[in-house]
Amino acid sequence: MLNYTPELAKDWVNTANRIQRDMPWRMNDWLISINHHHLRSKFWIAETLENIGQEVNDESWACYMAAWNNAVMLPLLVDMGYQNIVCLDIDPDSKLIHNIANKRIRDNYHVEYKIRDVVFEKPDWAPYNLIINTACEHMLPMKDVFADRATQDEALFVFQSNDMYSEKGHINCVDYVDELVDQSGLSEILYTGELQLSKCKRFMVIGKR
Amino acid sequence: MNHVFCLRWGDLYTKDYTNALYKNLKQNLTIDFEFHEFTDEDFGPEADQWEEVSQFFMVSRDHRHYTFDDKRDHGGLAHYKKILMMKNNFGIPEGKFIYMDLDVHINKNIDWMFELDNSKPWACKNYWFAGERFRKNFPVHRSPMINSSVLKWEDTQLNKVYEFTKKNLDKVMFTYNAIDNYMQDQFCGYHNGKPHLFNFFERDRIVNFSETTEEQHANSDIISFAGLSMHEKDLMLQSHEELEDA
Numbered sequence: 001m002l003n004y005t006p007e008l009a010k011d012w013v014n015t016a017n018r019i020q021r022d023m024p025w026r027m028n029d030w031l032i033s034i035n036h037h038h039l040r041s042k043f044w045i046a047e048t049l050e051n052i053g054q055e056v057n058d059e060s061w062a063c064y065m066a067a068w069n070n071a072v073m074l075p076l077l078v079d080m081g082y083q084n085i086v087c088l089d090i091d092p093d094s095k096l097i098h099n100i101a102n103k104r105i106r107d108n109y110h111v112e113y114k115i116r117d118v119v120f121e122k123p124d125w126a127p128y129n130l131i132i133n134t135a136c137e138h139m140l141p142m143k144d145v146f147a148d149r150a151t152q153d154e155a156l157f158v159f160q161s162n163d164m165y166s167e168k169g170h171i172n173c174v175d176y177v178d179e180l181v182d183q184s185g186l187s188e189i190l191y192t193g194e195l196q197l198s199k200c201k202r203f204m205v206i207g208k209r
Numbered sequence: 210m211n212h213v214f215c216l217r218w219g220d221l222y223t224k225d226y227t228n229a230l231y232k233n234l235k236q237n238l239t240i241d242f243e244f245h246e247f248t249d250e251d252f253g254p255e256a257d258q259w260e261e262v263s264q265f266f267m268v269s270r271d272h273r274h275y276t277f278d279d280k281r282d283h284g285g286l287a288h289y290k291k292i293l294m295m296k297n298n299f300g301i302p303e304g305k306f307i308y309m310d311l312d313v314h315i316n317k318n319i320d321w322m323f324e325l326d327n328s329k330p331w332a333c334k335n336y337w338f339a340g341e342r343f344r345k346n347f348p349v350h351r352s353p354m355i356n357s358s359v360l361k362w363e364d365t366q367l368n369k370v371y372e373f374t375k376k377n378l379d380k381v382m383f384t385y386n387a388i389d390n391y392m393q394d395q396f397c398g399y400h401n402g403k404p405h406l407f408n409f410f411e412r413d414r415i416v417n418f419s420e421t422t423e424e425q426h427a428n429s430d431i432i433s434f435a436g437l438s439m440h441e442k443d444l445m446l447q448s449h450e451e452l453e454d455a
Contacts, residue, residue: 025345091348092399119380120395140383169349171384 001046002039002075007104012071015101026093033069037197041134042072045158046080048191048206054130054156056081063088063128065118066135070098073132074105082130083109088116088123118145125151136161136180137170143185151209159184164200177203185209210304211242211323215311218249218290221439226311229446232453237315240323245299252293259289259378266382286381288388291357292374295367308360312434312442313415314449319430322361325408330362332392333433334409337420350385353393355407358433359415369406370396418445 002008012034019030032038062077064070067087077085087098095113105111116123119140125131129152136142136159161180165173174180177192186207195202215230227246234244249256267285286292291308298306305323325331333356335343346352360367373395374381385391393399396406416429419436426432434442 023341023344025341090394093344094348117394119384120377140380144380168351 062130065133134160141183296371332407350390
């Protein structure tokens with residue numbers, strides 16, 4: 001789990017200072033990405049994967065789609081034991097923020113952050129043992145994103161979405177977890193659940209293709 | 210041959226707009242050109258198919274929770290008919306082409322547009338979005354840098370936009386509500402390093418009425434009224450006609 005250590009506090013405060021100085025328009029984004037709702041949503045993933053009993057070793061690779069500012073999920077993945085992590089997002093500014101916020105982790109682990117449009121481009125999904133997308137509400141259903149794409153037979157997929165229709169850019173919200181399951185295209189469902197947050201419900205499905 | 214295209218579909222714009230644009234062109238283009246207005250029936254059966262997909266994603270999507278304004282943000286690729294135009298220029302395979310929205314007004318001579326180099330198609334750039342506004346809104350498909358109010362191309366240079374769209378129609382219609390955001394993401398390489406399909410017209414030549422100053426309006430060659438209400442556009446059209454009659 002993520003421990004709020006002096007080092008992490010320093011990372012987050014440094015990031016806030018840099019954002020304030022260099023791209024103040026992203027400050028609100030940054031604050032959202034480290035707020036209690038985001039922490040709860042990401043902790044939910046870590047706890048559930050631990051309960052499922054996923055096996056992680058030095059050779060395991062994780063992919064975090066739509067990684068955004070990546071303040072919480074990357075430290076959690078490292079805590080789970082992942083030493084090879086590829087983050088994907090369409091937004092170059094998010095990568096800049098990730099680079100600042102996660103410098104300590106980037107110095108010690110194999111972390112790549114690639115600017116990719118996962119809907120229209122065709123990233124290679126085959127290396128990954130774990131693929132996480134916590135922003136399914138922003139894009140085409142996952143079954144369409146992964147259609148005809150090779151992935152590992154035993155790869156675990158974690159998909160989250162929500163019912164926050166009012167947010168700009170949320171083009172694919174769902175009202176029920178079953179809708180997310182339908183959109184996931186996963187054939188072996190290991191977990192489904194919902195988490196009530198103050199402004200929306202967050203849904204999660206974990207499984208294999 | 211030089212061609213100027215405008216498109217008028219549905220009933221939002223009246224024929225008055227087409228007539229005004231043609232009159233405006235004749236005053237500001239001294240070189241020979243053919244003017245073409247294309248309307249609903251000119252797009253052919255493919256437009257019906259695309260409309261069905263557009264409606265499916267824009268109108269038929271579950272909108273229990275969306276307000277009307279939100280609804281416009283959710284797919285459907287409004288103005289996709291511009292992309293159908295790019296297929297084969299309505300059957301004119303060769304020539305120099307300019308496309309203009311009906312809500313533009315030409316202030317000055319624009320012969321230069323037909324003399325631009327032909328290495329790439331040309332589009333407007335929303336210089337006023339540059340910096341914070343563009344970067345802030347990029348992830349939510351707003352405030353694009355490219356603007357298709359006025360386009361210039363040769364032969365079938367724009368066909369690749371049509372072909373890509375046709376190949377990825379569901380994805381495109383699902384993801385994008387507006388053609389400019391779509392073209393920026395897929396053809397202007399901001400996020401993915403792909404080469405730009407377009408050159409951009411020189412700064413201040415073509416400006417947006419709402420986003421620029423009166424001085425910039427006066428110095429510009431073309432003003433676009435995109436973003437104004439139809440009532441405001443009608444008033445603009447009327448005032449331009451009155452000025453010309455005076």
